[in-house]
Amino acid sequence: MFESGGGAFRVTWHYPGGDPNDVTSLSLWEYDPDNADDFVDNIRQIRNGTSVIFTDISYTVDGTNRKAELYFRGPCTDNFVHVDD
Numbered sequence: 001m002f003e004s005g006g007g008a009f010r011v012t013w014h015y016p017g018g019d020p021n022d023v024t025s026l027s028l029w030e031y032d033p034d035n036a037d038d039f040v041d042n043i044r045q046i047r048n049g050t051s052v053i054f055t056d057i058s059y060t061v062d063g064t065n066r067k068a069e070l071y072f073r074g075p076c077t078d079n080f081v082h083v084d085d
């Protein structure tokens with residue numbers, strides 16, 4: 001999970017030991033401790049080591065800290081994402 005002030009950010013998907021042509025899908029969610037988490041967006045296909053930029057996510061900002069608590073869901077457990085906010 002990471003915090004964002006909204007606007008735009010870039011995510012890069014990494015699958016260590018995987019082929020550069022490996023592809024996955026990811027969904028972006030906003031954590032909310034008081035009710036169900038909110039779906040934000042989907043990445044239908046992202047290749048190993050490549051980036052996608054999310055824009056216009058300021059609507060996900062909430063709470064007293066004025067931040068969005070964001071996380072990704074995907075089909076694999078042995079991979080990770082890098083986020084530049």
